[in-house]
Amino acid sequence: MNKHLLLVEDDDAIAQALGLHLEQAGFRLHREADGRHAMAAIDRQRWDLVLLDLMLPGADGWEVCRHLRERHADVPVIMLTARSAEAHRVLGLELGADDYLAKPFSMLELVARIRALFRRIEQLSAASPASHALRFGPFRLDTVRRELLRDDQAVPLTLREFDLLHFLLKHPGRPFSRGELLQRVWGAGFDGYEHTVNSHINRLRSRIEDDPREPRRVVTVWGVGYRFDLEPAP
Structure with missing residues (x-):
């Protein structure tokens, strides 16, 4: 290795x-x-x-x-x-x-x-070429280079922030509970805490939302968890 x-x-x-x-x-x-x-x-x-x-x-x-x-x-x-x-x-x-x-x-x-x-x-990195770049608004998520670009400027993400954004982008419009996100992003063997998801969501919002206090892409679904909207409401 x-x-x-x-x-x-x-x-x-x-x-x-x-x-x-x-x-x-x-x-x-x-x-x-x-x-x-x-x-x-x-x-x-x-x-x-x-x-x-x-x-x-x-x-x-x-x-x-x-x-x-x-x-x-x-x-x-x-x-x-x-x-x-x-x-x-x-x-x-x-x-x-x-x-x-x-x-x-x-x-x-x-x-x-x-x-x-x-x-x-x-x-x-080994995913099919069609899935190498995922776009939303002014952003492009490059899964080969593992980087997020906004108007060709790199936006720093940790490994888990990248994985979380990539997972949400692959399932737009679908709400996930915190427990589901822990299982799907961190893995079944991860003995973590559901509020860890909250922390990562908050950091992710600070990277991609115009106003993280009023998120329009990574939105809270009350009583469920979080959802990613490709076409945010005005």
Whole structure:
């Protein structure tokens, strides 16, 4: 697979175990044990995926995640969190993390989650040419480059924001509950929170709505969830 991963983890024993299993799975791995050093590594190059512990010296995982999103919005992020820190996981997901695993976790499960994220990207890129570009209003969603353009100007999206918009665009006019969106976009194995969908919807609205407070494309269907309107009401 030859993907180059950045591991941000201050626990030497966990980092050593992760390095062994991930390299055996065919990934290249670079580790940083400090949040400030991790941000410098993000500035130096683009990584294929970031594995991010939240409790770090120097700068915490939330600050590292913000820094990454400002520079590389679409790089996948998997958070590594303490099992009891539910509020931490929620905040990390709301900042744009794509998945999380609670410690202690199975190394096989981690490898499976990483491969699942890469498969989502590859499946979209391998879609039929007719589905490579989806248009609405002044926007064009390019599934090969995995980018959203507005009048030929790139609009930054995280991996999950891109997947959510792509899914809604493929089903215009159909309302989906938050639970359905979690299953269809995040995946059946994602043990997430329905209000995580709300956070991603709000960020998506800030990218594509003229007035996110009065959305006309990603609209709320009261008592159900959300719907995407290709032809918004005036």
